[in-house]
Amino acid sequence: MLVALDDAEAKRCTVAVRPLQPVRVANIAEACAKMSAVFPLVVVLPEAMLPAETAELTELATACGAELVAVGPSVDERTLGERLLDAVRKAESRRH
Numbered sequence: 001m002l003v004a005l006d007d008a009e010a011k012r013c014t015v016a017v018r019p020l021q022p023v024r025v026a027n028i029a030e031a032c033a034k035m036s037a038v039f040p041l042v043v044v045l046p047e048a049m050l051p052a053e054t055a056e057l058t059e060l061a062t063a064c065g066a067e068l069v070a071v072g073p074s075v076d077e078r079t080l081g082e083r084l085l086d087a088v089r090k091a092e093s094r095r096h
Contacts, residue, residue, distance in 0.1 A: 002023070004046055016081035020079045026058075032060055035061065041087070045070050068087075
C-alpha cells in the first residue's frame with residue numbers, strides 16, 4: 001500500500017516491486033479505512049511524515065502483520081527495490 005506519496009515516488013515504488021501491483025491511497029485516513037480490506041504486506045510512507053501523523057496507521061499495519069517502509073527521493077532505485085522486496089519477504093514470513 002502506497003500512502004500519500006507524490007506521483008514520482010509512487011511510480012518509483014511501483015516499478016521497484018513489479019510484477020506486484022500496489023494499492024495507492026491519497027492519505028493516512030484513506031489508508032486506515034482500507035487496511036482491513038486490503039490487508040497489505042507492506043505500507044510505504046513518505047519519510048517526511050512525523051510519527052504523530054502516522055500513529056494510527058502504524059498500529060493498524062502492525063496488527064495486520066505489514067512492514068512499514070519510509071521512502072524519499074534520496075534513496076536510489078536499487079536500494080529502494082531491495083528495501084521494498086525485503087519488507088515483502090519479512091511480512092510474508094511473519095504471516096506464515
